[in-house]
Amino acid sequence: xxxxxxxxxxxxxxxxxxxxxxxxxxxxxxxxxxxxxxxxxxxxxxxxxxxxxxxxxxxxxxxxxxxxxxxxxxxxxxxxxxxxxxxxxxxxxxxxxxxxxxxxxxxxxxxxxxxxxxxxxxxxxxxxxxxxxxxxxxxxxxxxxxxxxxxxxxxxxxxxxxxxxxxxxxxxxxxxxxxxx
Amino acid sequence: xxxxxxxxxxxxxxxxxxxxxxxxxxxxxxxxxxxxxxxxxxxxxxxxxxxxxxxxxxxxxxxxxxxxxxxxxxxxxxxxxxxxxxxxxxxxxxxxxxxxxxxxxxxxxxxxxxxxxxxxxxxxxxxxxxxxxxxxxxxxxxxxxxxxxxxxxxxxxxxxxxxxxxxxxxxxxxxxxxxxxxxxxxxxxxxxxxxxxxxxxxxxxxxxxxxxxxxxxxxxxxxxxxxxxxxxxxxxxxxxxxxxxxxxx
Numbered sequence: 001x002x003x004x005x006x007x008x009x010x011x012x013x014x015x016x017x018x019x020x021x022x023x024x025x026x027x028x029x030x031x032x033x034x035x036x037x038x039x040x041x042x043x044x045x046x047x048x049x050x051x052x053x054x055x056x057x058x059x060x061x062x063x064x065x066x067x068x069x070x071x072x073x074x075x076x077x078x079x080x081x082x083x084x085x086x087x088x089x090x091x092x093x094x095x096x097x098x099x100x101x102x103x104x105x106x107x108x109x110x111x112x113x114x115x116x117x118x119x120x121x122x123x124x125x126x127x128x129x130x131x132x133x134x135x136x137x138x139x140x141x142x143x144x145x146x147x148x149x150x151x152x153x154x155x156x157x158x159x160x161x162x163x164x165x166x167x168x169x170x171x172x173x174x175x176x177x178x179x180x181x
Numbered sequence: 182x183x184x185x186x187x188x189x190x191x192x193x194x195x196x197x198x199x200x201x202x203x204x205x206x207x208x209x210x211x212x213x214x215x216x217x218x219x220x221x222x223x224x225x226x227x228x229x230x231x232x233x234x235x236x237x238x239x240x241x242x243x244x245x246x247x248x249x250x251x252x253x254x255x256x257x258x259x260x261x262x263x264x265x266x267x268x269x270x271x272x273x274x275x276x277x278x279x280x281x282x283x284x285x286x287x288x289x290x291x292x293x294x295x296x297x298x299x300x301x302x303x304x305x306x307x308x309x310x311x312x313x314x315x316x317x318x319x320x321x322x323x324x325x326x327x328x329x330x331x332x333x334x335x336x337x338x339x340x341x342x343x344x345x346x347x348x349x350x351x352x353x354x355x356x357x358x359x360x361x362x363x364x365x366x367x368x369x370x371x372x373x374x375x376x377x378x379x380x381x382x383x384x385x386x387x388x389x390x391x392x393x394x395x396x397x398x399x400x401x402x403x404x405x406x407x408x409x410x411x412x413x414x415x416x417x418x419x420x421x422x423x424x425x426x427x428x429x430x
Binding site: 008009011012014015016017018019020021022023025026027030031034035039041042044045048049052053056069072073076077079133136137138139143144165169173178 | 258261265282286290319324325327333351364369371373378386387
């Protein structure tokens with residue numbers, strides 16, 4: 001498969017994906033810890049930051065498969081290091097691949113609007129997969145599941161805000177010469 | 182860069198008697214199986230077995246904290262249900278499964294994930310990444326990410342100090358009341374530092390001659406030991422046995 005072939009990716013791109021996956025994990029964890037548990041402000045903020053950083057990553061590496069590879073690395077390391085759920089991994093990887101397919105046609109990686117919409121869709125789909133698993137987990141207590149839905153919806157509002165702040169981030173980084181395209 | 186693997190290695194080295202691939206398999210079997218099990222006794226037995234499995238990996242303090250966290254969440258949920266019972270007494274007619282099953286499922290997940298994630302050393306994870314036979318495009322970013330976590334933590338400490346010098350105290354109050362300042366003072370410098378680190382590492386990789394033609398050294402996969410077979414068999418028998426018993430009885 002071309003996506004997992006070494007010829008397709010430059011080492012610098014792979015390193016950037018690894019670095020940004022780590023950065024997203026650490027910064028979101030840090031904000032969540034600083035907020036102290038069920039804090040709605042930090043819940044929105046951490047999702048805003050994660051989406052903004054993901055936008056920077058996709059702007060830096062405009063290639064088919066970047067979201068798939070990001071989700072593979074993120075979930076694999078989450079599973080081994082931070083305690084992610086193995087059941088949601090397949091769903092997140094499929095979300096990444098579907099969103100890459102959404103962006104790619106007709107040179108979509110060169111079009112900012114397609115990138116932004118693709119990342120918005122990726123955030124939505126990965127959350128939907130997690131909620132789908134939670135539905136089975138709390139099948140006897142729909143109240144607990146609905147509480148989860150409210151929290152995830154609040155987090156997704158943060159992601160939507162992150163789409164806007166991500167564009168601002170990218171503009172600043174382009175001004176600084178860090179993003180060249 | 183400080184080696185994260187140095188800490189706690191003395192109390193972990195003897196505890197990882199089960200291979201990481203076996204632990205991943207147990208995690209997968211349990212997280213799939215608990216969806217289909219609906220009887221509280223079956224889930225209780227599985228929770229007990231998963232507790233024994235988690236305790237065998239040591240780090241009892243961390244496990245106790247995790248259990249306390251789940252306990253607090255469960256107590257809060259119970260309080261909410263008690264309040265709901267006043268308004269909708271029909272909820273009480275659903276039986277004990279409706280109250281205990283979600284809690285037991287979360288406990289099983291916490292135990293299996295604990296055994297996989299918390300009890301592994303960084304160096305073990307790096308080795309297991311190699312033995313899993315992953316392609317280079319997954320191995321390189323994953324190892325960069327794992328190796329960069331201590332670097333990021335150091336960066337955060339530095340930025341926190343600089344925030345303190347500027348007169349900001351980055352605590353719960355500050356994060357809640359000034360989220361935009363958090364982005365400006367913490368996230369932006371962290372992002373710039375990460376981009377610089379990635380650039381430096383990319384140059385180092387190119388100077389080292391790492392490119393598309395680089396062949397990855399594959400570590401020989403260790404054969405499953407007796408404990409791997411016993412643990413996998415127990416997980417499979419308990420999970421699928423519970424599902425079968427539930428369907429038959």
